[in-house]
Amino acid sequence: MSQSNTSSHVPESPxxxxxxxxxxxxxxxxxxxRNLIKEMSAQGVRVTLLLLSSRPRHELPDDVLTIxxxxxPTSLYQRLRRYHLHAKKIEATLESAPVRERGPFDLVMAHLHHAHQVVSRTSLAQTSWYCLxxxxxxAFLGNKRGLARRIKKYKVKRLYHGRKLVTVSKEMLNRLSAxxxxxxxxxxxxSTHWISSTFGNWRTRASAI
Incomplete structure (x- = not known):
């Protein structure tokens, strides 16, 4: 009597x-x-978006969790500590049930300068990619001269040195160094072309980085 072997296929988690x-x-x-998120969503990627303001926003697919x-700040103290206090709100949001259900995250991407400042003060500081x-x-030195320029350069280096960075060109990476x-x-x-041409292999790229 011959015995047949059957194997069950377990679908890969998104x-x-x-x-x-x-x-x-x-x-x-x-x-x-917005375009990147839409393309990711269309490819079955589970996207979570945390916005650090309540400003009007572009429409996104229904399956994107947006919070x-x-x-x-309501006082001088809060103004001076705004990044740290905002980071605490992010940490609390990361522990909320809707976000925890989507974790652990394969990839974390922080976009724009305020988000970089806030994320650098959270538990995501070392794992996040900072996208410029x-x-x-x-952007940082255009109107700075003398001592103000040196202070700004110090602050920018403290924020981005030793981080994982994504820029729109290699020239930007060179300028950060120089x-x-x-x-x-x-x-x-x-670039947008790079995203489109390599999007089909996001899982491989995420595991590699």
């Missing part, structure tokens, strides 16, 4: 990605992130 961003309102970066986590969408020299002395833990330059 890739789970967390985005943290200042806002998803007007501007080039929000449009890039507003705003923080508005504009030229760092003009003007700020920043050497990232890991770095990648991408």
């Amino acid at each position: 890739l789970s990605i967390l985005f943290i961003m200042d806002h998803l309102d007007t501007g080039g970066a929000p449009i890039v992130v 507003d986590v705003p923080f508005a 969408h504009s030229d760092p020299v003009s 003007h700020f002395g920043i050497h990232p833990k890991r770095a990648s330059a991408y």
